[in-house]
Amino acid sequence: LENITVQELANKSDYWLNNQGRLVHPMYLPPDSNKYQRISWDEALDIISQSLQSSPPDRAAFYTSGRTSNEAAFLYQLFARSHGTNNLPDCSNMCHESSGRGLNVSIGIGKGTVTLEDFDHSDLIMVIGQNPGTNHPRMLTALRDAKRKGAKIIHVNPLAEAGLSRFKHPQDYMNLSFGSESLADMHLQVKIGGDAALMHGLLKYCISTGAIDNNFIQEYSAGFSQMCNNLENTTWERIEEDSGLVREEIERAGEMFADSNAVIACWAMGLTQHRNGVAVIQEVTNLLLLGGHIGRVGAGVCPVRGHSNVQGDRTMGIWESPTETFLSQMDAGTGIISPRSHGYDVVECIRAMGDGLIDTFVCMGGNFLSATPDTELTASSLAKVGLTVQISTKLNRSHLLTGKSALILPCLGRTEIDIANGKQQFVSVENSMGVVHTSRGNIQPASDMLRSESWIVCSLAMRVLPSDHSVNWQEHSINNDATRDLIAKSIAGFEKFNQRVRAPSGFTLPNPPRDNRTFMTENGKANFISNPLPDVNLKEDHYVMMTIRSHDQYNTTIYGLHDRYRGIHGNRRVILMNAQDMNDRGWKTRTR
Ligand SMILES: Nc1nc2c(c(=O)[nH]1)N[C@H]1C(S)=C(S)[C@@H](COP(=O)(O)OP(=O)(O)OC[C@H]3O[C@@H](n4cnc5c(=O)[nH]c(N)nc54)[C@H](O)[C@@H]3O)O[C@H]1N2
Ligand SMILES: Nc1nc2c(c(=O)[nH]1)N[C@H]1C(S)=C(S)[C@@H](COP(=O)(O)OP(=O)(O)OC[C@H]3O[C@@H](n4cnc5c(=O)[nH]c(N)nc54)[C@H](O)[C@@H]3O)O[C@H]1N2
């Protein structure tokens, strides 16, 4: 890194950058310099602390990617709030934000309501806008097991994703069963953006055939008749046109739904990243509420997350718009006084940078530059920041297109042994099902200059915050048990954290809708929310483009150049197009 300019590095591919191995030493890119230089931890932390102390708290922002452990995430938000800001944008803003927003209004919780065991008791699992084969391979096992116990699976996707149509479990080779099985019983090949129309069709079908759970609707919900009225305005012609499906198909799916006592709906980016993401997630929720499929064994909503701890990070308070309930418990538990005004999310943060309103930008992992929506704009906005700091394991583009000065702080990965104060430490994470469990490293660290994320945050806090601060940062820098005790006092659901997390499979966080059909919404009810259908009409000669993830790539990290499920090799920049459309235009496949 010292011998090559950042401009030269920026010309390399992402694949090349990731292949350079681990970052093993703190590095500094001074203002007006084009090469990183080695720097000691003390010097690095001093530079950040000076930058933070020389401007108002709201001129700093703290980004988080989703791999950060609960303990480090908790300390990180505690530090940001002690410093005086809620500027905590995170990768979740670009991922399942719409799930959180939609579900909070519908059922009073921003996460899913199913456990893994529910899959064993489900009659019908809807997999909507999600490709578990590539992105959640372990979920295929849960789907296969559910199917063997009699569940039906409906796949809603413009593409017939391979994992769901041709599934082969590695262990089946051992049992000498060589055939692959089709997991999906039905594939509803919606148009891109056609899910809301499909949901309207399913709702209409169930209402008109009386396939609804009257008890649930009366006792626990609000907004049902309003929704029914609004649905009358949606014609079947519009539903067919917008969804790209024919009425009979939708009715057959409706029949399967009506015949099922316990339905799970899973979804991911195929819904969340649409402009109407919040609305369409509420439509899916409407459908489940209609049949009383919340708070029932084998049923519920299941937004399937990406990063291993993105859900836990939010639970720990990585959130630019925290609720008063959350903040007051945080303050009572830790003795700090959190700022109340909301901070920047990812998009607002980029705007603020562009307007010259950010002096210090710290990233706990991730690749802000490449993951955010408009790379060029983000790069030019970042360039206006005084100091950008990346706490990372591996090199990526965010280390090369930086603020006026930049730091790289190399941290331990979760697979590495973390010994602090003579004791081996472990951390915890929360999965999509709300289960909190331990994560322990077992390989030797790549360098003795690496530090744990918690250590880095606490060492910074000790420099920036007054020495009589209410939090014992010294202790937390080397003792995750102490941090868990503080979390237990400061965040609901984590009582006896240290004891419960040590159980072999961890513990499940409280989930009021699932546990006892308690809905912590404004009216205390589960809400049917009506939303107008989005405009999915296309202009003449226009096409819709969607993005999909591929094999051998994890978000911005490129591990290889092959997507074996799709038979695409040697390239990452691929546009797939309907052959008929290409023919009509006389367009040809590029041959290399
Ligand atoms: N190998 C690998 N695994 C990953 C990741 C990775 O990059 N690589 N990323 C991780 C992260 S952070 C996340 S968030 C998850 C994401 O997991 P997924 O959400 O499964 O990821 P995508 O491939 O982006 O999924 C988009 C899916 O939605 C479909 N789709 C697109 N538009 C529509 C639509 O309008 N309606 C419907 N019904 N479907 C639509 C696409 O065909 C595709 O199957 O994966 C995680 N796991
Ligand atoms: N065009 C497009 N953009 C998207 C998406 C899309 O589908 N299409 N998906 C969006 C989604 S769903 C998400 S979640 C975001 C993801 O946005 P980010 O989370 O910001 O991006 P990642 O590529 O997951 O981050 C990878 C980097 O994290 C660092 N890293 C890896 N492990 C660790 C660790 O243990 N500790 C630390 N400190 N650092 C580590 C490495 O340096 C690595 O280069 O991107 C979003 N952006």
Ligand SMILES: [Mo]
């Ligand atoms: Mo994600």
